[in-house]
Amino acid sequence: MIPSVLPGQPQLHYRDQALYLEDRRLSDLAREHGTPLYVYSQASMLQALAAYQRGFAGRRVQICYAMKANSSLAVLQLFAQNGCGFDIVSGGELQRVLAAGGDPAKVIFSGVGKSRAEMRQALEAGIGCFNVESEAELEVLSEVAQAMGLRAPISIRVNPNVDAKTHPYISTGLKGNKFGIAHERTLDTYRRAAQLPGLRIVGIDCHIGSQITEETPYLDAMDRLLDLVQAIEAAGIATIHHIDFGGGLGIDYNGDTPPAADALWSRLLAKLDARGYGDRLLMIEPGRSLVGNAGxxxxxxxxxxxxxxxxxxxxxxxxxxxxxxxxxxxxHAIVPLDAAAKAPEQVYDVVGPICESGDWLGKDRSLAVAAGDMLAVLSTGAYCSSMGSTYNTRARPAEVLVDGAQAHLIRAREGISDIFRCERLIPPKP
Structure with a gap:
């Protein structure tokens, strides 16, 4: 049965029983580029970004796209051209930002395991801020920056022990998670940061998880973060120039009902104003909510x-x-590219060719399909291609960005020779 409304994807629709993304018929793109194939809607990404921009109208805000969600160069280019900075978690991601034309001064570097080489790379590029995630990292970053004759701009990522009520693998704000510094250790950590000669305190950061569909965790985390800002400044440790509330807003995969970005931020900003911090520079790190339903x-x-x-x-x-x-x-919802059913509808598990029982895309799905038919797996713009691999020596798919009736190939399909290009045979035995 074909759903009358396709989950979360305003640019996806049937026209004369053929599935379109914006004004491109997807079956045409499948024939032209082969399958598997990722196709993204530029309009969907910009609409999602516009919701944040509406919510922040008149405020001092830097939106930093969390590029781990989808790091394709053309996607980064699109967000850079529309004023976004970037939240990165590796030196490789920094190189992608620069290759896409992003401004390093709008880059924030998160992650629990930054290496000395990555720290040097980021300092040389002139990034905006390091989100420091441990007391040991403070010491190493100060040492690296001092050796370069620099002071690294830092914020400390606070673990507020707030339950984001999401999948345990993507929860990041509880005591049992590896991320950030415990709420009760934060004040002492800022004191130590203020003493280190290679550091310059510029902000405070918090990120509690991903695919969050309720506003209460955000409100709770904001209260805990603002309590710390008040305590840090009251103690004379530092002035907090920016407050980074992270990302994590969910999308509609299967009837999920996350708050709209503009509605959520109107409530968060009201709380910020009520507590007297509405004039601070705000930073946020949305990822999935910008790209997830675009693909x-x-x-x-x-x-x-x-x-x-x-x-x-x-x-x-x-x-x-x-x-x-x-x-x-x-x-992930799964629908046919051609809605004119030619086969009886049955319930299937949709599975792939990999030699693992865990290789499935959807379970217990009612589909009217035959061999040779094409399907679309929906809401795959985030944490899909970017998390892909070459397991079973399977080449990674091509990617296409649709802009109205235009379609741009933004990633060529990988070849098998590309997969083992860096491998070497051992010398033959004499």
Whole structure:
């Protein structure tokens, strides 16, 4: 059965029973570029960004796209051209930002395991801020910066022990998570940071998780973060120039109802004003909410395999191309590119060719399909291609960005020779 409303994807629609993204028929793109294929909507990304921009109208705010969600160069270029900075978690991501034309001064560097080489690389580039995640990292960063004759701009990422009520693998703000510095240790950590000669305190940071669909965790985290700002400044340790509230806002995968970005931030800003911090520079790190519902993954049905307990729809996309179901048991809607059903509807598990029982894209899905039909896996713009691999020596898919009726190839399909290009055979035995 074809859903009358496609989850979360305003640019995705059926026209004369063919599935379109913006003004491009997806079956045409599948024939032109092959499958599996990622296709993204530029309009969807910009609409999602505009919701944040509306929510922040008249405020001092820097939106830093959390590029781990989707790090394709053209996606980064699009956000850079529309005023975004970037939240990075590696030196490689910094190189991507620079290659896409991003401003290093609008880059914030998060992550629990920054190496000395990455610290030097970021300092040389002139990034805006390091989000420091441990007391040991403070000492190392100060040492690296001092050796370069610099002072590293820092904020401390606070772990506020707030339950984001999301999947445990993507929860980041509880005491049992590896991220940030415990709320009760934060004041002493700022005192130590103020003493270190290679550091310059500029802000405070908090990030509690991903795919958050309720506003209460954000409000609770904001209260805990503002309590710390008040305590740090009252103690004369430092002036907090910016407050970074992280990201994590969810999207609609399967009837999820996260608050709209502009509505959420109107409530958060009201709290900020009420507590007297409305004039501070704000930073946020949205990722999934900007790109997740902008993407689809196209795949071809290879075989239909009936069984005693399950019917399997075997497709050419797999867990290496689209890892979220295998990693998180995540739900993605799956719909046909051609809504004119030619086969009887049956319930299938949609699975890939990889030799793992965990290689599935959807379970218990009602589909009217035959071998050779094309399907679209929805809401795959975030944490899908960027988390992909070459497991089973499977080349990674091509990627296309749609802008109205135009379609731009933004990543060529990988070849098998690309996969083992850096490998070397050992010398033959004499």
């Amino acid at each position: 689809v993954c196209l795949t071809e049905v290879l075989y239909l395999k009936p069984g005693e307990q399950k019917n399997f729809c075997v497709v050419d996309a797999a867990m290496n191309d689209l890892p979220r179901p295998a990693m998180y048991q995540a739900y």
